[in-house]
Amino acid sequence: MGLVAVFIFKDSIFQKNSKAGVIKSLAILPFENLFNDSTLAYLTDGMPENLINRFSALEGIKVFARSATFGLADSNRTVQNLRKILNADMVLTGQLQKKGEGYFLNCELVDTENQNLIWGNKYELGTTDISRIEDSIITSLLNPLKISLISKSKIDQQNKPVNPLAYAEYLKGRYMSYGSTAEESEKAL
Numbered sequence: 001m002g003l004v005a006v007f008i009f010k011d012s013i014f015q016k017n018s019k020a021g022v023i024k025s026l027a028i029l030p031f032e033n034l035f036n037d038s039t040l041a042y043l044t045d046g047m048p049e050n051l052i053n054r055f056s057a058l059e060g061i062k063v064f065a066r067s068a069t070f071g072l073a074d075s076n077r078t079v080q081n082l083r084k085i086l087n088a089d090m091v092l093t094g095q096l097q098k099k100g101e102g103y104f105l106n107c108e109l110v111d112t113e114n115q116n117l118i119w120g121n122k123y124e125l126g127t128t129d130i131s132r133i134e135d136s137i138i139t140s141l142l143n144p145l146k147i148s149l150i151s152k153s154k155i156d157q158q159n160k161p162v163n164p165l166a167y168a169e170y171l172k173g174r175y176m177s178y179g180s181t182a183e184e185s186e187k188a189l
Contacts, residue, residue: 023089023145025062027069027082028052031094031105042172043103043130044096045070050134051092061145064088083112090118090145092137102126107137109144118144 031044056063082088094107109119
């Protein structure tokens with residue numbers, strides 16, 4: 001009896017007004033670099049790109065490709081515009097800033113229909129915490145995005161231990177690989 005009440009409670013909290021509570025699509029934006037710190041560019045693009053890749057492996061939710069969300073002009077990256085342009089149900093945003101030797105990341109999941117905040121969290125991290133923070137974001141979004149337990153097992157399979165410093169270097173190299181010059185591409189390797 002208690003289990004049934006939990007499912008009814010969960011469905012009533014996260015139910016959307018239309019579409020019978022089904023969240024069909026998610027747009028993940030590049031994280032905002034609050035102080036335009038060029039040393040953070042690999043994180044502001046790399047972490048959201050990894051989240052796009054990992055969420056797209058799950059069943060029951062359409063995740064917009066990097067090219068669909070990262071290519072939008074800053075003026076089009078509002079919740080209202082993403083609903084109009086992409087027909088996205090939810091938008092994940094983040095703001096990153098460096099403080100001393102660490103970083104602060106603030107993430108929000110917003111319902112595009114009514115612009116309500118569905119989920120939000122603040123993280124304090126160092127370069128050795130990047131993979132752990134990505135795992136935490138994904139795990140935290142399972143309920144609000146109504147991702148099934150079957151998909152949760154796929155997430156658990158994705159959460160393999162990684163060398164944190166190697167992962168940070170990988171993100172830097174991948175970021176530089178998007179460079180527009182041969183020198184930037186060579187440096188990425």
